[in-house]
Amino acid sequence: xxxxxxxxxxxxxxxGFLTSEAGKSDHRRAEHCVDFSVSVVLPAGGTGERTGLQxxxxxxxxxxxxxxxxxxxxxxxxxxxxxxxxxxxxxxxxLMMDVIQxxxxxxxxxxxxxxxxxxxxxxxxxxxxxxxxxxxAAADRPxxxxxxxxxxxxxxxxxxxxxAMAAKEQGASGAIRPLVSTVIATTAEGYLDHSLERAKYRAxxxxxxxxxxxxxxxxxxxTESDFEFGTECLHLALQYCGTNAKLIQGPPTLWKVTYKRDxxxxxSMIKDSLxxxxxxxxxxxxxxxSLAAALQKAVGALNMELEVIPDLMGESSSYLLKEWNFIQVxxxxxxxxxxxxxxxxxxxxxxxxxHPLVVIWVHLSCADEPSISGRKVxxxxxxxxxxxxxxxxxLLYGIQLRxxxxxxxxxxxxxxxxxxxxxxxRERSPALVGQLxxx
Amino acid sequence: xxxxxxxxxxxxxxxGFLTSEAGKSDHRRAEHCVDFSVSVVLPAGGTGERTGLQxxxxxxxxxxxxxxxxxxxxxxxxxxxxxxxxxxxxxxxxLMMDVIQxxxxxxxxxxxxxxxxxxxxxxxxxxxxxxxxxxxAAADRPxxxxxxxxxxxxxxxxxxxxxAMAAKEQGASGAIRPLVSTVIATTAEGYLDHSLERAKYRAxxxxxxxxxxxxxxxxxxxTESDFEFGTECLHLALQYCGTNAKLIQGPPTLWKVTYKRDxxxxxSMIKDSLxxxxxxxxxxxxxxxSLAAALQKAVGALNMELEVIPDLMGESSSYLLKEWNFIQVxxxxxxxxxxxxxxxxxxxxxxxxxHPLVVIWVHLSCADEPSISGRKVxxxxxxxxxxxxxxxxxLLYGIQLRxxxxxxxxxxxxxxxxxxxxxxxRERSPALVGQLxxx
Numbered sequence: 001x002x003x004x005x006x007x008x009x010x011x012x013x014x015x016g017f018l019t020s021e022a023g024k025s026d027h028r029r030a031e032h033c034v035d036f037s038v039s040v041v042l043p044a045g046g047t048g049e050r051t052g053l054q055x056x057x058x059x060x061x062x063x064x065x066x067x068x069x070x071x072x073x074x075x076x077x078x079x080x081x082x083x084x085x086x087x088x089x090x091x092x093x094x095l096m097m098d099v100i101q102x103x104x105x106x107x108x109x110x111x112x113x114x115x116x117x118x119x120x121x122x123x124x125x126x127x128x129x130x131x132x133x134x135x136x137a138a139a140d141r142p143x144x145x146x147x148x149x150x151x152x153x154x155x156x157x158x159x160x161x162x163x164a165m166a167a168k169e170q171g172a173s174g175a176i177r178p179l180v181s182t183v184i185a186t187t188a189e190g191y192l193d194h195s196l197e198r199a200k201y202r203a204x205x206x207x208x209x210x211x212x213x214x215x216x217x218x219x220x221x222x223t224e225s226d227f228e229f230g231t232e233c234l235h236l237a238l239q240y241c242g243t244n245a246k247l248i249q250g251p252p253t254l255w256k257v258t259y260k261r262d263x264x265x266x267x268s269m270i271k272d273s274l275x276x277x278x279x280x281x282x283x284x285x286x287x288x289x290s291l292a293a294a295l296q297k298a299v300g301a302l303n304m305e306l307e308v309i310p311d312l313m314g315e316s317s318s319y320l321l322k323e324w325n326f327i328q329v330x331x332x333x334x335x336x337x338x339x340x341x342x343x344x345x346x347x348x349x350x351x352x353x354x355h356p357l358v359v360i361w362v363h364l365s366c367a368d369e370p371s372i373s374g375r376k377v378x379x380x381x382x383x384x385x386x387x388x389x390x391x392x393x394x395l396l397y398g399i400q401l402r403x404x405x406x407x408x409x410x411x412x413x414x415x416x417x418x419x420x421x422x423x424x425x426r427e428r429s430p431a432l433v434g435q436l437x438x439x
Numbered sequence: 440x441x442x443x444x445x446x447x448x449x450x451x452x453x454x455g456f457l458t459s460e461a462g463k464s465d466h467r468r469a470e471h472c473v474d475f476s477v478s479v480v481l482p483a484g485g486t487g488e489r490t491g492l493q494x495x496x497x498x499x500x501x502x503x504x505x506x507x508x509x510x511x512x513x514x515x516x517x518x519x520x521x522x523x524x525x526x527x528x529x530x531x532x533x534l535m536m537d538v539i540q541x542x543x544x545x546x547x548x549x550x551x552x553x554x555x556x557x558x559x560x561x562x563x564x565x566x567x568x569x570x571x572x573x574x575x576a577a578a579d580r581p582x583x584x585x586x587x588x589x590x591x592x593x594x595x596x597x598x599x600x601x602x603a604m605a606a607k608e609q610g611a612s613g614a615i616r617p618l619v620s621t622v623i624a625t626t627a628e629g630y631l632d633h634s635l636e637r638a639k640y641r642a643x644x645x646x647x648x649x650x651x652x653x654x655x656x657x658x659x660x661x662t663e664s665d666f667e668f669g670t671e672c673l674h675l676a677l678q679y680c681g682t683n684a685k686l687i688q689g690p691p692t693l694w695k696v697t698y699k700r701d702x703x704x705x706x707s708m709i710k711d712s713l714x715x716x717x718x719x720x721x722x723x724x725x726x727x728x729s730l731a732a733a734l735q736k737a738v739g740a741l742n743m744e745l746e747v748i749p750d751l752m753g754e755s756s757s758y759l760l761k762e763w764n765f766i767q768v769x770x771x772x773x774x775x776x777x778x779x780x781x782x783x784x785x786x787x788x789x790x791x792x793x794h795p796l797v798v799i800w801v802h803l804s805c806a807d808e809p810s811i812s813g814r815k816v817x818x819x820x821x822x823x824x825x826x827x828x829x830x831x832x833x834l835l836y837g838i839q840l841r842x843x844x845x846x847x848x849x850x851x852x853x854x855x856x857x858x859x860x861x862x863x864x865r866e867r868s869p870a871l872v873g874q875l876x877x878x
Binding site for chain 2: 186205246438
């Protein structure tokens with residue numbers, strides 16, 4: 001279950017958030033040679049009462065996938081991380097097991113949490129150490145344990161590397177951020193007592209790293225009161241092991257999804273990461289190639305990159321594995337066979353497992369006489385195909401436009417295709433699948 | 440310019456955020472009898488470097504309107520607030536004047552800021568006090584000054600009332616929030632020194648309130664160093680006037696738009712507030728009334744309320760002034776005259792000044808024979824109308840469906856209209872205006 005072998009059916013880049021250049025994370029991975037064992041404890045027992053929602057926020061769904069799966073994925077894609085222990089409330093064990101199965105997570109073990117955050121983390125550390133499982137399991141215990149929050153899904157490999165290295169060298173390490181607000185002390189009656197000088201303090205964030213020995217000793221020695229009321233692992237390491245953690249400033253994206261507004265912010269970041277580029281398939285037709293070139297320019301102004309390819313054969317087949325968005329251009333052919341082939345290829349590549357894919361079928365009419373029977377697209381066909389694809393997490397939309405000799409008119413149409421495509425790709429709206437839009 | 444008289448052309452409720460029940464804020468306003476004068480200083484000189492964007496965040500646009508206009512509006516709609524002084528950087532004076540003119544803000548004066556936050560606020564306070572403008576101006580100085588941030592647009596009248604009352608009684612008051620992260624002190628070398636006990640501290644937020652005398656005296660007595668490096672007005676009131684501010688816990692919506700993710704969160708909150716309800720106009724036809732009733736049920740499940748009215752005559756004309764979203768049902772009539780009338784009424788009521796309005800034209804075919812010429816809707820008409828309306832900030836979309844005797848089929852169509860409408864209303868996407876969607 002904890003095997004590090006890559007599943008060949010699994011996409012090579014299951015969504016490296018905030019990594020805009022393709023291949024960049026591979027490059028980094030090569031640099032980050034970690035020659036000691038690192039595992040992760042992910043406490044996920046929170047009730048999420050501050051969002052004001054029924055569902056604990058780690059189980060809130062973003063594009064059909066719970067937040068915790070994004071966080072697990074953020075660790076899973078890091079090659080030097082051995083295993084991830086997710087600590088969940090008893091009543092959520094089944095739910096979590098279901099998430100792991102549905103989204104084919106590897107490297108993950110689920111452990112039952114305690115009544116407080118510290119008790120849950122301690123359970124996770126014990127599970128990593130193989131306590132109660134005999135000596136052979138104990139020999140597997142990691143050198144470094146990274147502790148993170150289930151509701152901070154956007155952690156990047158670069159930063160995890162810094163935390164792991166500092167933890168190994170110093171015994172403990174933690175992410176910090178500058179304070180956004182001044183911190184003040186209040187009197188018992190609710191008046192200002194004093195304010196802290198903002199520059200001297202930092203917000204303690206996650207992830208934090210510890211050598212196994214430090215975190216194990218800290219929990220073994222700490223009091224019932226620490227277990228009950230404490231929140232800060234760094235404090236325990238200082239108090240019970242004399243370890244002053246190395247503090248490292250993290251990026252703002254480390255923030256904790258806490259309030260309802262944070263759900264919107266997280267969704268927007270996920271959508272951003274999925275809508276940076278698209279692959280346009282021309283079928284080789286000269287009309288389609290010229291439309292693609294014009295679109296390439298137009299979507300550039302909308303902050304999206306477009307790769308133009310004739311088909312998905314040969315080297316181009318790699319786009320199947322690295323792109324979330326496809327635009328298939330059909331010229332004068334109202335049949336959907338090209339887009340059907342694309343949909344089949346995407347399904348075969350199991351590409352829609354983690355995120356909904358967007359496929360836009362662009363129908364370009366070039367014939368002189370308008371609406372020759374057989375060339376006019378009937379909306380029912382694409383609607384049926386889209387309904388079927390939606391069940392497999394592929395969102396299909398259609399756009400039709402007419403070639404025009406009037407340059408101004410043509411440019412307006414192209415711009416409209418670009419704007420509509422960019423909106424469809426950004427919003428990934430399930431309600432609009434199968435619509436045939438006019439450009 | 441500072442007159443409190445309401446402009447009759449101005450909508451009665453220019454967007455009371457987070458106030459879901461219509462009329463509720465009127466009710467509150469009656470309760471909040473403030474018998475002393477209150478004015479506001481809004482420092483808006485920040486550069487917004489933490490968002491990573493070129494535009495300072497107070498000028499970032501949300502649905503076509505800069506953030507600062509939302510914040511100004513939040514104060515402007517409070518009847519007992521006399522005047523608002525916006526303090527801006529010299530280079531943004533023209534931009535701010537333009538915002539005030541475009542969105543027809545009243546009660547607002549623009550003052551040039553200083554080099555630091557405290558110097559800017561001091562300039563604002565001096566402007567309120569009529570310093571240098573003779574005794575008559577000085578007599579106008581407010582009893583209480585509320586200081587707020589330009590980038591906290593979601594402040595509500597209820598909370599402003601609490602702040603103003605506490606400031607009048609105690610001399611100073613301020614909003615606080617629980618800390619989300621533990622606060623830690625760091626050593627000069629970047630190691631953990633100690634962590635603060637989270638329960639004893641609070642984050643100091645905005646708004647804050649002061650009697651004019653306290654804030655004036657605090658700034659008159661404070662040092663150059665305070666002006667240069669200080670950030671906390673409550674601290675100055677304590678240090679230089681011996682006033683311990685009353686601290687009041689505010690709602691999470693008071694948060695400060697700081698990072699790029701906060702822009703997405705703010706946009707989402709604005710969209711939420713605009714998409715809670717819609718008004719459906721049936722024209723009185725029995726088919727339309729029955730569709731409306733079915734839609735009412737279906738959008739209820741999507742967390743939206745629907746008011747069904749036959750037309751916008753008589754008492755129903757009040758919907759023109761209180762609703763942001765309209766659905767016009769036309770039965771068997773492919774002409775757009777009903778929706779054209781609605782668009783004219785909305786323009787006459789100047790309803791799209793502060794937010795884009797959404798109008799959805801639903802075309803219901805009930806005739807037995809499909810596509811009788813003249814009944815089939817041509818997409819060009821609605822596209823042209825939508826392009827013209829978009830220039831006036833009204834977003835027009837079309838949906839067509841066919842009455843069916845097959846109950847299951849009919850219910851599926853109705854659900855689709857509900858889903859599409861709810862998506863169009865929520866997203867307010869300019870790229871999709873004029874499209875005729877199929878349900």
